[in-house]
Amino acid sequence: MAENTHNFYIPKTNLIGVGAIKDLPEALMPLKLRKVLIVTDKNMISLGYVDNIEKILKALFIAHDIFDGVLHSNPTVSFVEDGLAYFPFKLNVLAKDYDFIISIGGGTNHDCAKAIATVATNSGSIGDYEGWKKVTKPALPLVCINTTGCGSEVTMFSIITDNSRKVKMLIGSPFMMPSISVNDPMFMASMPNELTAGVGFDVIAQCIESYICTEASPITDALALHGINLATQYLPRAYENGNDLEAREKMMYASAMTGMALNNAGLGYVHSMAHQLGGFYNEYHGNYDAILLPFVLEYNAVSISDERMIKIAAAMNIKTDNKSEALDKIIASLLKMRYDFKMPTGLSQMGVKEKDMDQMSQNALKDITALLNPRHGTVEDIKGLFKAAM
């Protein structure tokens, strides 16, 4: 049989479930840490989440500083540089500033923290590491306390916007894998319902893309299918009532599973295209996914086996043994959810302009997530998908 490896990477420790935060001291204690930089945003401070972690650090006699400069949901090179300003002695081992980083927030904050942790030990600037496996030294150890749910807390990828090129850079390396992830739904209860909907659609899109991409393996298949099942069942409840901790907990499991699936399988054109939209317009990523997913799924259908399409439908509790019926019903179900959640239905409503489509389509095909899409398209194909989604 031809060589065909599927290595599997996840954080060493993953604390998951209602009350999981109480196990953080036990996970930190053996590391004998001295000083930590917390990477977060002002909203996390006002919600009291940062205070919560500060108390844990104090009890463990770990000193800390707070960088709260993650200003919006598409982290830029300048956020990373602002965080690195806390490391005046970087690369001077004797004068090491921080032993590790704790990121508190959603994927945005985790991505920014991963980038800071990477440059803190590798030097240079984050743009030097764009692509896959360009990082040569282990990043500073990272703990991700997750408050939304899109999987970044368990991935070795960071997405950072380079405003000068209007490109979302994807940086990935096993050296960037967080050491500890914490998924405690208590930190999600205050998430507003528009964000719950967007994050939920991101989870669903990521699960579907990692299930149909060319690097899927039996392990990632299991994670992706169960993630689809949990997210499509519990997202409506989490949207209706943010304090429904059972629904929040199930969404957190779906988030962790989608992160593990995409981290080890990959994604596809929904993300290659959504990354460009984020680079140009700076709206919330999950809303782009929600608009693009039905179109990209239909486009990809010729390259998806009958069995896989039917299994996606089955994971959404749609019973059929016919591929085209499965596709129709999957799309109908996604559109219904999007309608029920009052989400935008077209890219034009989100400020997307036709004049930017040439550039975005070319960039989308260069995005590394495009390489694993089940169907290989042209720039014209991508442009057609952007137009259809307007």
Ligand SMILES: [Fe+2]
């Ligand atoms: Fe995503």
